[in-house]
Amino acid sequence: MVHLVRRRDWIGRIRLALTLFGLPFTGCTREVWPAICCSSSYPFRTSQSIRPISTSYCNLHTTSVWTMPSSAASHLKSRCPQYPGSKIKRFLVPDDKVGWSQNWPQYNPVSHTDPSVEKKPVWADPDIGSFSPKFNAVDGAVDRTSFEGSYKIEKGKPLNPHGRTGVTGRGLLGRWGPNHAADPIVTRWKVDAKQAKIFHSVSKRPILQFVSIKRKDCGEWAIPGGMVDPGEQVSLTLQREFSEEALNSLAVPSSERAKISERISKLFKSPGFQVYKGCVDDPRNTDNAWMETVAVNFHDESGNSVSELPLQAGDDAGQVQWVDVDSSFPLYANHSHFLELVAKEKKAHW
Numbered sequence: 343m344v345h346l347v348r349r350r351d352w353i354g355r356i357r358l359a360l361t362l363f364g365l366p367f368t369g370c371t372r373e374v375w376p377a378i379c380c381s382s383s384y385p386f387r388t389s390q391s392i393r394p395i396s397t398s399y400c401n402l403h404t405t406s407v408w409t410m411p412s413s414a415a416s417h418l419k420s421r422c423p424q425y426p427g428s429k430i431k432r433f434l435v436p437d438d439k440v441g442w443s444q445n446w447p448q449y450n451p452v453s454h455t456d457p458s459v460e461k462k463p464v465w466a467d468p469d470i471g472s473f474s475p476k477f478n479a480v481d482g483a484v485d486r487t488s489f490e491g492s493y494k495i496e497k498g499k500p501l502n503p504h505g506r507t508g509v510t511g512r513g514l515l516g517r518w519g520p521n522h523a524a525d526p527i528v529t530r531w532k533v534d535a536k537q538a539k540i541f542h543s544v545s546k547r548p549i550l551q552f553v554s555i556k557r558k559d560c561g562e563w564a565i566p567g568g569m570v571d572p573g574e575q576v577s578l579t580l581q582r583e584f585s586e587e588a589l590n591s592l593a594v595p596s597s598e599r600a601k602i603s604e605r606i607s608k609l610f611k612s613p614g615f616q617v618y619k620g621c622v623d624d625p626r627n628t629d630n631a632w633m634e635t636v637a638v639n640f641h642d643e644s645g646n647s648v649s650e651l652p653l654q655a656g657d658d659a660g661q662v663q664w665v666d667v668d669s670s671f672p673l674y675a676n677h678s679h680f681l682e683l684v685a686k687e688k689k690a691h692w
């Protein structure tokens with residue numbers, strides 16, 4: 343009790359100090375500046391244990407005490423102090439200045455486009471000026487529409503629908519505006535040697551497991567998703583990305599690849615449960631380029647389709663394995679939120 347009172351007192355002092363400096367207090371229980379609420383992987387982590395940790399870092403879906411504007415709540419990793427894969431420091435954006443409707447003449451974001459994007463690879467747009475894409479439309483084979491409705495264009499550049507990020511340009515993202523990805527969430531029940539479901543000791547709910555990969559770029563565990571190629575159907579991206587990252591289909595002979603495809607297509611042809619469709623709170627987001635995804639759950643109820651396939655990491659994945667679905671397991675971007683929705687739908691432990 344004494345401990346609690348002291349802690350509240352401490353938080354109160356921080357709140358007061360921030361108010362005196364004219365800064366907002368967001369209500370994160372452990373962090374006071376929103377950008378610090380980002381994953382601890384920035385600067386990138388070099389190694390991470392697969393064991394779930396007991397205290398999750400500031401996860402606004404579960405631990406926020408005071409409310410903050412919804413645009414700010416879903417826009418934390420997009421404001422990480424250091425832009426991933428670079429030494430670029432974002433212009434810090436407090437919660438109450440996230441929305442574009444807030445007048446903020448002092449806003450002075452850093453312009454950054456990664457050299458890998460400036461090299462004009464096939465997956466990236468050229469610079470605006472020499473190039474004027476059709477925003478809010480399907481532009482040739484490139485889908486520049488947003489799942490979240492029409493986005494604004496300012497001085498020829500698209501504006502992030504979730505607000506300011508402290509960085510302009512495209513950073514690590516190839517497309518101006520929305521960059522579309524797809525995330526296959528492949529699940530099964532955790533079972534014992536007799537194939538009986540295992541229940542969590544505290545929640546008393548059955549435990550789900552999902553196929554998780556460790557991303558090579560940042561070392562964080564994630565859903566094995568990837569970018570939708572121009573003109574590609576999302577259903578195909580879901581199956582392709584899963585095959586490439588979790589089954590290493592790119593590295594096996596074509597006869598073997600056909601077998602993998604046959605084995606998993608039954609599961610992937612099932613309608614699946616669309617878990618999420620919209621913007622992603624991704625640390626690569628900028629004011630002018632952002633990630634959007636469609637996350638779909640494919641569940642192997644009987645445990646005898648994908649569950650029996652040998653997992654092998656490939657392409658952008660450094661490791662792959664079945665991981666227990668649990669709120670304390672930290673994941674890339676807002677993947678944890680997607681798993682929470684799956685757990686709720688399946689009435690599983692979270």
Ligand code: BGC
Binds near residue numbers: 564624
């Ligand atoms: C990843 C997806 C992720 C998306 C948005 C893509 O690079 O492959 O898993 O959802 O970025 O963060």
